[in-house]
Amino acid sequence: MGEPKKKNLYINSQGGLGFNIALASVSKELKQKYDRICVLSAYFDVFECCNSIDYVYKPHEIRDFIFDAKHDDAKLICERMYDTEDFIYKKLSYADAWRKACDLPVKGNKNGSDTISELHPLKKYPNIEKFINDAMQQIQESGYENFVIMQFEGGQSPLVEVPRDQNGNPDWSKVPTNYDNEPLKRHYPYEKAQEFIKLFQEKHPKTAVVMYQLPNEHKYENTICMEMPYLCFYELAKKVECMGTVSIDSSLQHLVAGINNSVVLWGHSLPDSFGYEYNKNILQPCNRDDILYFSALGPSGARIDYIQPEELLKEVDAYLFAKKD
Numbered sequence: 001m002g003e004p005k006k007k008n009l010y011i012n013s014q015g016g017l018g019f020n021i022a023l024a025s026v027s028k029e030l031k032q033k034y035d036r037i038c039v040l041s042a043y044f045d046v047f048e049c050c051n052s053i054d055y056v057y058k059p060h061e062i063r064d065f066i067f068d069a070k071h072d073d074a075k076l077i078c079e080r081m082y083d084t085e086d087f088i089y090k091k092l093s094y095a096d097a098w099r100k101a102c103d104l105p106v107k108g109n110k111n112g113s114d115t116i117s118e119l120h121p122l123k124k125y126p127n128i129e130k131f132i133n134d135a136m137q138q139i140q141e142s143g144y145e146n147f148v149i150m151q152f153e154g155g156q157s158p159l160v161e162v163p164r165d166q167n168g169n170p171d172w173s174k175v176p177t178n179y180d181n182e183p184l185k186r187h188y189p190y191e192k193a194q195e196f197i198k199l200f201q202e203k204h205p206k207t208a209v210v211m212y213q214l215p216n217e218h219k220y221e222n223t224i225c226m227e228m229p230y231l232c233f234y235e236l237a238k239k240v241e242c243m244g245t246v247s248i249d250s251s252l253q254h255l256v257a258g259i260n261n262s263v264v265l266w267g268h269s270l271p272d273s274f275g276y277e278y279n280k281n282i283l284q285p286c287n288r289d290d291i292l293y294f295s296a297l298g299p300s301g302a303r304i305d306y307i308q309p310e311e312l313l314k315e316v317d318a319y320l321f322a323k324k325d
Contacts, residue, residue: 154250
């Protein structure tokens with residue numbers, strides 16, 4: 001007789017915000033196989049908003065996590081799916097990599113994952129509703145009828161320890177973006193992004209541009225920037241006034257996966273590995289200089305022929321506005 005099947009699953013979820021949101025999105029399928037799913041993560045708030053997760057551990061509870069996993073005779077996963085052979089060799093999408101690791105059938109999604117973000121922030125954190133209401137009020141009082149959420153820079157952790165100024169307030173100006181050392185080039189250049197936003201606003205004067213970004217990133221003219229918990233943007237994207245999102249390969253596309261129309265710009269990374277098959281994925285011509293791997297191999301040397309702002313506007317209009325104008 002073979003070894004009895006494990007009934008419980010314990011995952012030490014390492015990696016960034018997008019990594020953790022993407023895991024939360026596939027957890028509903030994992031629940032069909034396992035009686036109990038427990039996750040340890042620095043982004044514990046993501047999993048606390050996920051109905052498929054039974055218990056969430058914070059990083060300092062690692063000893064309890066390991067002890068409980070052994071006590072429950074659980075299947076234990078501490079490896080990042082980004083570090084698995086099948087994912088590195090681009091044989092599996094991110095969702096399929098998790099399915100295989102958890103002994104579920106893979107679906108063979110060749111153009112990206114098929115999972116949908118299913119979170120319940122207001123159920124777990126009802127206090128964030130004030131941030132969402134304030135954001136909607138700011139959009140409406142600025143004279144806009146609807147809005148699009150945009151992200152052109154990423155790769156930073158919102159959990160970074162921010163130095164304080166002399167008054168004890170967070171001083172994000174002292175936090176380096178470190179974009180030049182990214183192992184994968186994913187950003188859309190500031191000048192091109194600013195030009196795109198300008199063209200977008202001329203074409204859609206009643207549509208607000210709401211930026212999804214951290215305080216130390218570039219400021220874009222005539223946009224709405226709000227410092228609020230990232231889970232608030234999930235709820236904003238569900239609003240009927242949200243026309244969709246425009247982003248790079250970073251956490252926004254994972255946060256809103258499947259809940260709104262999304263245009264995603266791709267540079268060094270590719271949607272078949274890190275994206276979703278149902279999005280409008282724009283692949284910018286790229287001279288990929290190394291194997292697609294999300295660990296620190298040093299700064300990316302890839303040359304990217306970035307899409308021109310005028311062409312990006314055409315793509316956004318066709319995907320986000322064609323059926324709504």
